[in-house]
Amino acid sequence: MKTRGSFGSKLFDAVNIGLMIVLIVVMTYPLIYVFSASISDNAMVMSGQVVLWPRSVTLVAYERLLSNPDVWISYWNTIRYTAVHTLLTLIVTSAMAYPLAKKWLPGRKTILLMAAFTLLFSGGMIPTFLIVQNLGLLNTIWAIVLPSLVSTWHLFIMRTFFEALPEELEDAATIDGCSSLQVLIRIVLPLSLPVLVSIGLFTAVNQWNSFFDALIYLNERSMYPLQIMVRNIIIASSNVQGEGNTAYIETLKYAMITIATVPILCVYPFVQKYFVQGAMIGGIKG
Amino acid sequence: MRKRTMAVTLASVMLGGLVAGCSGKGGAQDAKGAGAGSQKPITFTWLVYDRPEGKVKTDWEIFKQIEAKTGVKIDWQVVSQEGFTEKRQIMIATNSVTDIIQPSNQEARENGPEKVFLNLKDYLNKAPNLKKFFETYPEAKAVATGADGGIYDVPVLEGDKAGKGFNYIWMVRKDLMDKYNLKPPTNTEEFYQFLKALKQQQPDTFPLSVNTPATGDVGLYTVFGKMFTGITGFFNQSPNGEKWEFAPYNSGYKDALVYMNKLYSEKLLDPEFYLLTGAQWEERFLKGKSSVTVLVESGSEPADGQSEEGRRGCGFQPGRHSRVRRKRHQELPVLAGARRQLRPRHFGQSEGQGQSRPISGLPCQRRRHQLFVARH
Known part of the structure; x- marks a missing residue:
């Protein structure tokens, strides 16, 4: 259908496009800048001559980082933590959300109330630390994964999604001989892909970017995730006290950011379609 | 039983004396645990931080020297520099400190009586150097003394004449x-x-x-x-x-x-x-x-690096003029010597x-x- 827009609608389009372009620039500029700075010469970056495109291209910062075994260890740790955390989160959250979506579940209100309680109140850092410590989880992957396994927010989104699925499907599956668990795994979860993917993505990005749990629960360098390293390089090196060679330190920051960001950035486009769907669905029905 | 921690704020000068103090304590424990005469190496944990321009390496000569001279193994718990304070505070708050740690004097005073840190007063007889240090510099004793009268850390005295x-x-x-x-x-x-x-x-x-x-x-x-x-x-x-x-x-x-x-x-x-x-x-x-x-x-290097003053590092200038100051940066003990007074x-x-x-x-x-x- 072809419509000749009025002046008003043309103006709207123009403003709209202009605004979007501004937004795109605002969003992409930092990404490009960080990348440009990471492959530019340190002196150029320090003196502010790198504005958009790299100057005096050199890969020395990357060489330095990639030849550092700590980066690879941290990388592996981050991947490990993220994968395990995301997987377990999805399993546990869906296992809790599914029964809670059933109206006939005894004590449903109470359980929901208790879950909602944790949205507003938490034990605080020190008590949580003490629990983790007494469970003997310190300095293990479980200290990172377990305390933040179920996010109440995600639980509610998922429960809302499950509630919206037609009950008849499950009835049909039951008549065909499915147990409750089979209904969940064979019928409900495949139909809930959007919500699973978006919650998985939320969790993964969160875990990828988190440093604080690692900081307080882990004691060994060989256990540290990438973000600890990123933080160290970016925050602490702005205050280098002068010993050692600091001639590459500015580009090093940007190279580190690039290295730490690219993988998670790559995931986004592939889950985009689920992401939009999933994020919306929880909202409308909630 | 929880091992209590010996809280030290180290100056390089004190290193020998201090670790001697530690091994005294460790020795006592060892005797209790494994029987007298046991040569099983004692291991202490020690919280330190990586600096962005260079990380802590366990093969540093000073670590070998500590081990060789004291017979004590140190298990270095390394955190990154900007997380050091947070980590330390959490450790203190949850009473899960490493055996040796560098708290601020205030942290030591406040948490010592809570049994987070060892009361050094009970061990001064085993550590003559430390005892002498506290006797010579009453201001050091003052900043390290908690509300209950116990001494809970070894402060660094920075400063010089007047x-x-x-x-x-x-x-x-x-x-x-x-x-x-x-x-x-x-x-x-x-x-x-x-x-x-x-x-x-x-x-x-x-x-x-x-x-x-x-x-x-x-x-x-x-x-x-x-x-x-x-x-x-x-x-x-x-x-x-x-x-x-x-x-x-x-x-x-x-x-x-x-x-x-x-x-x-x-x-x-x-x-x-x-x-x-x-x-x-x-x-x-x-x-x-x-x-x-x-x-x-x-x-920066001290201008008169070879003089008595220079060699004394950041510590212990003669008596009445000394100033006690909290260190601005918690330093690796190894590096502490580099922070010389001008x-x-x-x-x-x-x-x-x-x-x-x-x-x-x-x-x-x-x-x-x-x-x-x-x-x-």
Whole structure:
């Protein structure tokens, strides 16, 4: 259908496009800048001559980082933590959300109330630390994964999604001989892909970017995730006290950011379609 | 039973004595655990941090020496620098501290009585060096003593005779000095002329800019106050006597204020000096908006490295003049020795008004930005 827009609608389009372009620039500029700075010469970056495109291209910062075994260890740790955390989160959250979506579940209100309680109140850092410590989880992957396994927010989104699925499907599956668990795994979860993917993505990005749990629960360098390293390089090196060679330190920051960001950035486009769907669905029905 | 931690704030000088203290404690434990005469190596945990320019490596010679000389193995728990304080606070709050840790004196005093740290008082007889240290420097004992009278850490005494040392240095763009043929100033009047000359050459700049709080160890008031009164900070020993003096009561302090006002009103001092963030301050210099600054001294070599004073590192200057100060940065003990006090350079005493006083600095080349200290 072809419509000749009025002046008003043309103006709207123009403003709209202009605004979007501004937004795109605002969003992409930092990404490009960080990348440009990471492959530019340190002196150029320090003196502010790198504005958009790299100057005096050199890969020395990357060489330095990639030849550092700590980066690879941290990388592996981050991947490990993220994968395990995301997987377990999805399993546990869906296992809790599914029964809670059933109206006939005894004590449903109470359980929901208790879950909602944790949205507003938490034990605080020190008590949580003490629990983790007494469970003997310190300095293990479980200290990172377990305390933040179920996010109440995600639980509610998922429960809302499950509630919206037609009950008849499950009835049909039951008549065909499915147990409750089979209904969940064979019928409900495949139909809930959007919500699973978006919650998985939320969790993964969160875990990828988190440093604080690692900081307080882990004691060994060989256990540290990438973000600890990123933080160290970016925050602490702005205050280098002068010993050692600091001639590459500015580009090093940007190279580190690039290295730490690219993988998670790559995931986004592939889950985009689920992401939009999933994020919306929880909202409308909630 | 939870092992309690020995809280130490180390100076390199103390290392030998301290670790001896530790092994005394460990020995006792060992005897209880595995029976006397057991040679099983004792392992202590020790919280340290990585610096961004170089990480802690377990094969450092000093670690080997500690092990060789004490027979104690250290399990280094390494956190990154910016997370160090947080980690330490959580460890203290949850009573899960490493066996050896470097808390602030306040943390040690407050948490020692809660049984987070070991009461060193009970062990002083086994550690003669430590005992002597506390006897010689009652101020060290004072800052380490908790509410219950126990001693909970080994403080670092920084400072030197009458607090006349400097933990800051003046820096100036050497290229500009060469370009405009400026001589390093040696007194306040020359310093004023120096800034003025810079301002004349580059009217749109503020030659002097600082990135420190106005007060505090290296604050502008401290620096200029000291220039004119000789007193470090607001309350300290006067430069020429035994007396403790409140700096603003000193006649020179007004001169300092007048002088600062002069710099400020002639825009020689950055009008925003009070508000600058670290990044803004850095930008001032990178963009050439400013060219002179005063910085915390931390890594420079002592001018008289070979003298008695130099070798003593950051510790223990003779008795009554010593100043006890909390360390600004928690340092690796190994690196603690590098934080030497600068050699005292005396400011002229506050004599007649209008008389110029020498300003101080120390030759020291610093990292980037082509900033160099004005040499005398």
